[in-house]
Amino acid sequence: MNAKVRKKVNVTFTHIILIxxxxxxxxxxxxxxxxxxxxxxxxxxxxxxxxxDPFQWMNYLDAIEYIPFFTYLKNTVLITVLSTxxxxxxxxxxxYSFAKLEWRGKNVLFVIxxxxxxxxxxxxxxxxxxxxNKIGWVGTPLPLIVPAFFGVPFxxxxxxxxxxxxxxxxxxxxxxxxxxxxRIYWQIMLPLAKPAILAVGLFQFMxxxxxxxxxxxxxxDEAQYTLSLGLQQFQSQMGTEWGLMMAVATxxxxxIIILFFFLQKTFIKGxxxxxxx
Amino acid sequence: xxxVTTSTHxxxxxxxxxxxxxxxxxxxxxxFASPWIIGLLLFYAYxxxxxxxxxxxxxxxxDAGEFVGFKNYTELFHDELFWKSISNTIYFAVFFVPLSIxxxxxxxxxxxxxxxxxxxxxxxxxxxxxxxxxxxxVLWMWLLNPGFGLVNGMLDSVGIQGPNWLGSMNWSKPSxxxxxxxxxxxxxxxxxxxxGDISEEYYEAAxxxxxxxxxxxxxxxxxxxxxxxxxxxVMGLIGAFQQFTLPYTMTQGQGTPANSLTFLCHAYV
Numbered sequence: 281m282n283a284k285v286r287k288k289v290n291v292t293f294t295h296i297i298l299i300x301x302x303x304x305x306x307x308x309x310x311x312x313x314x315x316x317x318x319x320x321x322x323x324x325x326x327x328x329x330x331x332x333d334p335f336q337w338m339n340y341l342d343a344i345e346y347i348p349f350f351t352y353l354k355n356t357v358l359i360t361v362l363s364t365x366x367x368x369x370x371x372x373x374x375x376y377s378f379a380k381l382e383w384r385g386k387n388v389l390f391v392i393x394x395x396x397x398x399x400x401x402x403x404x405x406x407x408x409x410x411x412x413n414k415i416g417w418v419g420t421p422l423p424l425i426v427p428a429f430f431g432v433p434f435x436x437x438x439x440x441x442x443x444x445x446x447x448x449x450x451x452x453x454x455x456x457x458x459x460x461x462x463r464i465y466w467q468i469m470l471p472l473a474k475p476a477i478l479a480v481g482l483f484q485f486m487x488x489x490x491x492x493x494x495x496x497x498x499x500x501d502e503a504q505y506t507l508s509l510g511l512q513q514f515q516s517q518m519g520t521e522w523g524l525m526m527a528v529a530t531x532x533x534x535x536i537i538i539l540f541f542f543l544q545k546t547f548i549k550g551x552x553x554x555x556x557x
Numbered sequence: 558x559x560x561v562t563t564s565t566h567x568x569x570x571x572x573x574x575x576x577x578x579x580x581x582x583x584x585x586x587x588x589f590a591s592p593w594i595i596g597l598l599l600f601y602a603y604x605x606x607x608x609x610x611x612x613x614x615x616x617x618x619x620d621a622g623e624f625v626g627f628k629n630y631t632e633l634f635h636d637e638l639f640w641k642s643i644s645n646t647i648y649f650a651v652f653f654v655p656l657s658i659x660x661x662x663x664x665x666x667x668x669x670x671x672x673x674x675x676x677x678x679x680x681x682x683x684x685x686x687x688x689x690x691x692x693x694x695v696l697w698m699w700l701l702n703p704g705f706g707l708v709n710g711m712l713d714s715v716g717i718q719g720p721n722w723l724g725s726m727n728w729s730k731p732s733x734x735x736x737x738x739x740x741x742x743x744x745x746x747x748x749x750x751x752x753g754d755i756s757e758e759y760y761e762a763a764x765x766x767x768x769x770x771x772x773x774x775x776x777x778x779x780x781x782x783x784x785x786x787x788x789x790x791v792m793g794l795i796g797a798f799q800q801f802t803l804p805y806t807m808t809q810g811q812g813t814p815a816n817s818l819t820f821l822c823h824a825y826v
Contacts, residue, residue, distance in 0.1 A: 291670075291672055294667060294670050294672050295672060297667060298667055298668075298672070298678050301664065301667075301682075302678055302681045302682070305681050305682050305684055305685060305739070306681050306684060307707075308685065308688070308693075308696050308697075308700065308739075309684045309685070309688065311696060311699075311700075311707075312688065312696065370592045370593065370596075373589050373590075373592065374589065374590050374592060374593040376589060377585075377586050377587075377589030377590040378590065381585055381586035381589060382583065382586065383583040383584075383585070383586025383587055383590075384583055386586060386590075389590065389594070389597075392597065393593070393597070396597065396601050397795065398795045399601065399605060400798065403604075403605060403608050404600070404601065404604035404605055404608060405604075406604075406608065406611070407603065407604035407605075407607035407608050407611070408600065408604045410607075411599075411603070411604065427596060427600045429592065429596075430592050430593060430595055430596025430597075430599070430600065431592055431593035431596045431597075436593060461585045461589075465589070483743075486686070486687060490687070490688075490689045492689070507689075508689050511689060525695075529688065529689055532689055533687055533688050533689065536687045537680060537684065537687055540680055540683055540687065541676060541677075541680045544676060544679050544680065544683075545676070547746075548746060548749050548750050548753060549750070549753065550750075551746065551747055551750035
């Protein structure tokens, strides 16, 4: 067998394995989409009918009317966009300081930052709720947005690793030319860190978009609910509107799938670990 | 003696020149990091310390509570459910973390090969991570339903009587592990990034020496991926100990498989 043939066999073999594993991962997604197009009577038939007959497109229209879909969508977009903005403004700044600047207490603070990642959110949840309650933020989306502007440890960590990989020579050169520290950051380092910022932004976007616990805790007024909370409203004492629920879940998921599909390459480039050793 | 004087002499010479820029950059450093310093104090340190304080009082949401010292802890250590939840959490971590590393690294290695349609495969493997958690939990309850669930349906078609997954003592924990493995997307992405950092030259050199795929994996990929594996190991352990939303939504916090209640559900209730 010559090298060319062997390579072809290898590639085919890889494809076969990838396809089998993909099926396992895509199956539930397909179930979600398929259920979203079924009348309630077909949802739990056995054996499963993968292709609904007929396609119940009405589910989507019904779902939009069953919950105030567009209000929830607007709320979700608002919270997601603002908190992502917060993360991409604050985290690179802090990460740059950890990676490139020399200051007292830096190493201690960095170790604390890593340690903080390990604290389960449930531990801080109740005191944090009381804090936000005291300043009157419970019942507003502010607790879901404002903390992002003060940095998220995981994002700071990822960005720091990326900045560590950028050469110091760039900074030194700019320094000799008399650029201020902020100018070096803003005009040289930040543009170079684009892939990492994209990665961090996307992680935050996805987390915020599908977040359930946060909105459940802080949003009290139905007019402020997000889509992930809306999903729960299809469950009532009368039973669950599976088709409609999955229609909303599908509509919620598709935009992020598209986003991920187109950004995945840059996004993966943005995650570096060359800094840890 | 002479040496000492020269070294102190040197110090005084160097210090003034070093100190000045250091102080200035120190200020800059603090300024750049200031948002996080505030955030750390407000959103992490303060709540953590209050949580510790509350754990020493009879506090409940409605009642301010009084200081009782370590009474809560002694009570907790005498609570059978607490030890059960600890052992469940450890069980989960012990099985989940190695499995997730094994699956994660192998998936990432496959996704790192240069084949067509990679973007599609990568997106597919990330899908379960993108689906809303609530939908995910409902989906799994349905898939694992002993009566009409997909998994038992498939087992049935090959003549195996499937267990009562979530409702059974023996199977509820493996079910949770299975479900968690499914959302392996994020670690896979991180492994992929790590694989991308490995220089192509190593493989080319190995190729010249006639190394097999196995040898290349064993002697190049795995050693160079170690820091990333270590990172994911730590994150996986943290995640395993924080496992909350899934068991919580699946069992409603008190629910059917009470023995699957993990540590955190306990801390919360």
